[in-house]
Amino acid sequence: MDRFKTHRNDVLLIAALLILAGALALFLRLGRHSGGTVSVTVGGEMVAELPLDEDASLPIETESGTNLLVIEGAAARMESADCPDLLCVKMGAIRWAGESIVCLPHQVVVTVEGGPDGGFDAAAR
Amino acid sequence: MRASKIARYGLLVALALALSYAESLLPSPGVPGVKLGLPNLVVVFALYRLGTADAWALSLVRVLLVSLLFGNGASLAYSLAGAALSLAVMCLLKRTGKFSETGVSVAGGVAHNAGQIAVAVFLLETTRLAWYLPVLCLSGTVAGILIGLVSALLVKRVPEFKS
Numbered sequence: 001m002d003r004f005k006t007h008r009n010d011v012l013l014i015a016a017l018l019i020l021a022g023a024l025a026l027f028l029r030l031g032r033h034s035g036g037t038v039s040v041t042v043g044g045e046m047v048a049e050l051p052l053d054e055d056a057s058l059p060i061e062t063e064s065g066t067n068l069l070v071i072e073g074a075a076a077r078m079e080s081a082d083c084p085d086l087l088c089v090k091m092g093a094i095r096w097a098g099e100s101i102v103c104l105p106h107q108v109v110v111t112v113e114g115g116p117d118g119g120f121d122a123a124a125r
Numbered sequence: 126m127r128a129s130k131i132a133r134y135g136l137l138v139a140l141a142l143a144l145s146y147a148e149s150l151l152p153s154p155g156v157p158g159v160k161l162g163l164p165n166l167v168v169v170f171a172l173y174r175l176g177t178a179d180a181w182a183l184s185l186v187r188v189l190l191v192s193l194l195f196g197n198g199a200s201l202a203y204s205l206a207g208a209a210l211s212l213a214v215m216c217l218l219k220r221t222g223k224f225s226e227t228g229v230s231v232a233g234g235v236a237h238n239a240g241q242i243a244v245a246v247f248l249l250e251t252t253r254l255a256w257y258l259p260v261l262c263l264s265g266t267v268a269g270i271l272i273g274l275v276s277a278l279l280v281k282r283v284p285e286f287k288s
Contacts, residue, residue: 044250
């Protein structure tokens with residue numbers, strides 16, 4: 001296999017992966033719905049469910065640490081946390097059904113659930 | 126095992142560890158899993174210049190050491206899945222002989238992220254992480270291109286590194 005062919009194959013592979021990323025993004029974007037509630041799970045177990053249209057703040061206690069969830073203006077965000085990387089805080093706010101904030105060190109997942117119009121779950125089923 | 130071979134392994138493991146640490150100092154863009162994958166420079170180098178078995182050994186030792194030094198049990202699972210899937214895909218692609226270091230590294234970068242999402246789906250028991258697939262596919266590709274280009278230079282230019 002000469003050099004030109006390997007480089008051509010590299011470019012084809014890269015193009016295919018970029019198209020795949022774009023197609024995935026488009027698919028998820030077209031299927032999005034506004035959220036109705038926010039669910040909080042720790043290690044896969046549901047610990048709380050809150051309406052997205054009411055401002056609230058909820059401390060999430062886990063075995064490994066605490067996260068502070070804030071719901072404001074129909075969007076949920078992690079206000080603060082004592083995990084080492086603070087990625088959950090940096091991820092910003094979520095508002096669309098199916099979007100989630102994940103705190104890997106504490107195994108916390110905050111997910112926006114679909115409103116009355118169905119949402120990601122309905123599309124996935 | 127000859128002493129010179131042991132010394133080379135030690136050097137590469139130390140380099141991969143240092144790169145892991147250096148990467149942890151870089152600012153994070155705010156999505157888990159989006160990163161450059163600097164240690165993969167060493168893995169790709171080892172894959173091309175030393176061989177498949179050596180690349181596996183280096184990669185596994187690095188993952189174990191990084192988790193012991195900087196991580197915890199959960200981070201070990203993520204790192205292990207990412208590293209193993211990434212290296213498996215890179216070995217397969219290299220064996221076809223149809224791609225250069227760049228293509229191999231790109232596939233490895235995307236496979237690394239896919240492996241980590243798979244573990245996250247398993248550990249967190251949620252399939253909602255599908256939302257991260259597009260951005261992680263994109264970031265894996267971009268990181269793979271950069272790492273692949275640099276690795277190709279290293280593979281070509283680092284003198285005398287045979288065991």
